[in-house]
Amino acid sequence: MPLPRRQFLRLTGSAIAAPAISRTARADTFPNRAVRFVVPFPAGGATDILARILSRYLPDHLGQQLIVENKPGGGTNIAVASVVKSPPDGYTTIMTLGTNSINPWLYKSLPFDYLRDIAFVSGLAEQPLVWDLYPGVPAKTVAEFVAYCKANPGKITFASFGARTVSHLSLELIKQQTGIDVVHVPYQGGAPMLTDLIAGRVQAGVDALPNSLQHIRSGAARGLAVLSKERAPTMPEVPTVAETYPGFEVASWVGVGVPTGTQPEIIAHLNRAINAALAEPELKKRYADVGAEPMIISPTEAHTRFAADTEVWGKVVKQAGLKPE
Numbered sequence: 001m002p003l004p005r006r007q008f009l010r011l012t013g014s015a016i017a018a019p020a021i022s023r024t025a026r027a028d029t030f031p032n033r034a035v036r037f038v039v040p041f042p043a044g045g046a047t048d049i050l051a052r053i054l055s056r057y058l059p060d061h062l063g064q065q066l067i068v069e070n071k072p073g074g075g076t077n078i079a080v081a082s083v084v085k086s087p088p089d090g091y092t093t094i095m096t097l098g099t100n101s102i103n104p105w106l107y108k109s110l111p112f113d114y115l116r117d118i119a120f121v122s123g124l125a126e127q128p129l130v131w132d133l134y135p136g137v138p139a140k141t142v143a144e145f146v147a148y149c150k151a152n153p154g155k156i157t158f159a160s161f162g163a164r165t166v167s168h169l170s171l172e173l174i175k176q177q178t179g180i181d182v183v184h185v186p187y188q189g190g191a192p193m194l195t196d197l198i199a200g201r202v203q204a205g206v207d208a209l210p211n212s213l214q215h216i217r218s219g220a221a222r223g224l225a226v227l228s229k230e231r232a233p234t235m236p237e238v239p240t241v242a243e244t245y246p247g248f249e250v251a252s253w254v255g256v257g258v259p260t261g262t263q264p265e266i267i268a269h270l271n272r273a274i275n276a277a278l279a280e281p282e283l284k285k286r287y288a289d290v291g292a293e294p295m296i297i298s299p300t301e302a303h304t305r306f307a308a309d310t311e312v313w314g315k316v317v318k319q320a321g322l323k324p325e
């Protein structure tokens with residue numbers, strides 16, 4: 001029997017409104033369980049250190065625990081692919097890195113488009129990169145190390161925390177700027193790289209400062225120079241590369257992302273909680289102790305900066321003559 005028109009419209013309207021009400025309810029109750037934070041590197045490295053510091057302060061602002069999960073391999077692509085496939089519900093987040101802005105230029109086919117498939121939530125920290133040396137290397141300045149390499153072409157080992165990562169691309173920039181011929185030794189993260197550098201198995205490396213700072217202070221590694229535009233406040237005695245090669249600069253930062261499709265209300269909730277944690281004096285001190293600086297920005301600002309970095313690294317890859325694989 002046909003429904004009266006008024007009753008039909010009421011029922012139709014309810015059917016249309018139901019998904020919206022359901023979505024709003026999920027956003028209103030977020031979070032009601034622990035949030036997973038995926039780190040694309042092994043435990044113990046700089047990105048892992050920053051994530052674990054955050055995990056101590058974020059619960060007070062988020063209302064739930066932050067569980068750090070290390071998922072290394074594939075130049076961060078394994079971790080990204082797993083997050084992209086996760087439900088867009090705010091319960092799976094990932095640390096976004098400079099390496100992610102490089103990968104589109106270095107891999108012929110990725111199962112995702114980072115700018116399309118990851119929605120940016122916030123910044124996390126500025127973390128300078130540092131040029132480390134094994135203390136047994138007979139060089140204490142950038143100029144001395146460059147001269148040492150030129151006297152031993154193709155014999156000096158220079159490590160990165162991963163092939164085709166921001167560490168590797170920074171090495172390529174150093175090679176372009178200085179004209180040195182060194183042997184690149186890639187690792188699966190900063191922690192194993194630094195272990196071998198301290199042991200003298202490799203002679204130099206580019207690392208994130210949070211991973212190296214304590215070892216530089218102890219004398220186990222030598223901080224030759226930072227790659228940032230200015231000296232690091234936590235290590236002011238270490239010069240910049242730009243002091244020897246004017247104009248040289250590599251800025252490194254990390255942020256937080258979620259699968260695209262996550263509700264704007266959930267992204268906003270995560271942004272507020274993360275920024276509130278980053279503003280805590282004690283967290284600021286913890287980050288400063290490892291050579292990082294909290295980065296309090298909006299999702300839009302994080303997306304804009306990442307997009308700009310992607311264009312910059314595309315030019316570097318072409319200049320370095322690296323081909324997609």
